[in-house]
Structures are given as C-alpha cells and as structure tokens.
Amino acid sequence: MKQDKSEGRTLTEVVKDLEEQQKKNKVVNPIVQQVMEQVAAVQTRMGRIKHKIAVMSGKGGVGKSSVTVNLANSFAARGYKVGILDVDLSGPCIPKMMGVRERALKITAEGAQPAVGLNGIKVASMELMLPNEDSPVMWKGLWEDSAVWRGTVEMSVIREFISDVNWGPLDLLLIDMPPASSDKPPIISQMIPDLDGAVIVTIPSEISQFIVKKSVVFLNRELHIPIIGLIENMSGAICPHCGEALELFEDASPGESSLQKMGLPLLGRVPFDRRIAGCADHGRSFVDDHPLTPAAQAFRIITDTLQQHIESRRSS
C-alpha cells in the first residue's frame, strides 16, 4: 500500500482510523442509512405477523396458488387472521382466485391497504396495481431490457410488498411463490428470517418430482429454509360420472415418492377435482362450497398438520 507521506501512515491505517471515528460519532453513509431503514420497516411490519409460510415448488403448473388459497380459507375457517402475499410478480393470480381482482391496493399514510377477500383474507399482489385484467407487468426504463437489472428491481418491489403493505396483526401470512428455484426464494429468506418454513407442492409425475427435488435441495441446503412438508396435488381423481378412482399420471405409484425418500414429510394428497378450478375461476372458496369432497377433506387434514406445526413451533 502506498505510504501517506504527510503522517507516515499507510492509506489502510488512515481509512481504518477514520472509520473508527465515524463509528464512535455514529456517522452513517446516507445510502446505508436508507437500506437500514428499509430493513427496519420490513422487521416492523413482519413483527406483527405470528406465522409466515411460503408455498413453493420448483415446477410450474402444479397448483401452488390453488393450494395457497385453499389453505388460507381452511385456516380462516378456524378463526385465523390470514393474509396472502402473491410474490409471483409476472403471473399474479391470487386476486382473481380470491375474488378481489377488481380492487386496488389503496395507498394511505399507514401503508398500502391490502384487498380483503373471502373469509376476511387480506391479499397483496402485483395484480392489484395493474389497470386492467389483461395488463402485463412491465418495468419501465432501462430495467425492461436487462435481466440483471430486472432482478434488482423485482427484489425492491418484493421488499416493498413486505414492508409497505399494512397487513395489521395477522396470525398467518401465506407467501405464494413463483415457479422459480433460484431468484425469489433468497429474497424471501433474507427479508423474512423468521419464516416458519416452506410447503412444497408437487404432482405425482416423475418429471415434477425430478425438478422439485432440485429446489428442495436449494432451499434446504443453500438457503436453510426449513421444509415443513410436501403436498401432492392432483393426486388421482374421482370420475364425475361413475365415481371410480383413477390415476391422472401413468406412472404414479401409491408408494413413497422420490421426494418422501429424501425425508420430506407428506402433509397430504389432494385429489384432482375440477370444481377447485371452477371456484378459483369465480373467486369462490372451494373448501367452503364443497366441504364434503375428498379434496376439501385433504385440505383440512393438511391444515391440521400445519396448524400443529406452527403452534408447536410458537410454543417452543
């Protein structure tokens, strides 16, 4: 290091002394100060929510959002104050499923007020900031051309959804994640360090489980997000005409899946029921409208297990 001739000290020594002085005088860089304020805002907002569970899968099209809304309705039926944060910025479908597509996030001095849907469930989503049903999410400026910069923007947008939405006190926040295994989970794990864990959704196809395994390893080993368990969605179906049970996927076997062999607890199997999609399309609650169906029962069993998990975690 070049010598600082004026005092005979190296530049490193000078900088360290100055930084020490700044620390004593509590001088903070304005950029760092703002980042610290952002972190504090996230902590304050999340501190009012007792439990946070992420609903994830490395694979798209397995029914994460559908599982999320049905779990939300099941928990709400038990008296939980529930919120859903839709982190799928480009394909946000929670508001439509929850019947609040027409509403917008209302900006007030206390924060952005989430839409309140079925069973009093609060919803925040990018969709609630778009003008029309067919409006795509597009970022303006230089961000629109670069995947690198877009990642930074989306991180800030997710951070605002976590810190700026005025959820009020909640018992449970379900975070509906997009089908990606690498970029959004680290944001969530960094911003919500007290996440109760993740629920992994898959379907009984080898391809799905092949991909989901990769995300499980990533979440658990790299991000240290606890995996609460596995939900096998579209796990068989009942023929609406003859009532016969049938497998939707050719090689689906009733035994342990490859994911269970990794040690993941199976929270439940939800059979395919086209009324689940019908309710989602019309913003209705499937578990409330069709409570006696095998799929609704499966959601209740899964909710039992999740409830035990989070309550035991809280008491411990």
Place this chain on the structure above:
Amino acid sequence: MKFLCIKCNNFMDYESKEQVDTLRLGITFACTQCGYKVAMVTNPGETQLVSGLGVKIGGRTVPAEPMEFTREALKPEGQSTATMTADMGKCPFPAMLAGSAFKDSGIAAGLSGASSEPAVRWTENAEKRLQNVPSFVRSLARAGIEQYARDNGFAEVNDRVMDEYREKVGM
C-alpha cells in the same frame, strides 16, 4: 464509495449532485477541513443498480411513500419503448435525486414524464442498426444516441447521427 482527502486525512462529504446527461449523474464531494472538491461522474450501469435498490443518493429529504419504488418502476400500459426513451420516463435517475438544484430547476419534472425535450424520430435503418447493440445495453444506447441528437440539433436519428455517435463513444 467515499473519497479521502489525502492532504487532510479526512473523508470528503457529499455536497451536491446534478444530471450530467440522460444517463449519468455528477456528484460533488468536498473536504470539510480544506474545502477541496472532487466530482465523480457515475457509470450508467452501476448507477442503475443503485437506483434499483430504491435509495436516494445523498439521503432522503422526505420519507418514502408506501410502494413508492414499485409505483415509479411500473411501466404504464400502452407506452412503447420508443415513446419511453423520448419522454425520459425511461430514465430512473430523476427518481434517485433527493431534492437538489437539479430538481429545483424544473429539469426533473421534465424528465419524469412531462418532458419539454422534443421527441426524437428514428429512421428505419437507424432502428435496424440499434438492434445490433446487445439487448441488455440497448436502452442505454438508445437514450445516449437520442441525447446526442438533441444536443446537436438533430430532430431525427439517422445513419449520420449513428455514425457520429459511434465515433464519439469510440465504438
């Protein structure tokens, strides 16, 4: 980043900032002991990343509004890329400036949408040539070329403007 005044062994303080052109900021720092000043001109890409954090250079003068960054970053529907570059709604830098001479001068208001700067047309061939620029820096290049055209009295980006700009930036 910070600057050290070697003479005084003192960190320089942020003093002021201004928009150098559509893609770069000039930020001035001064030594609080001897008053010596230096200015840095930001690199567009790096500045872009900082602005992506939703922070204001020099600190905030007013607290952030709820969902402020998201609302500023969302592209209004129906606004094409070409329109965006012309009205500088594309440029995120005005949003980064936390109360400054730049803002007070009214330039920021112009850049944030209601631009007083004339829109620059693009010839078909110039558009075609722009497509040869890698996509992740294309917006930067487009804005830079348009600024060059405006600064030099061109109402249209054509082959001549493209050649001159290329010469200027040494590509």
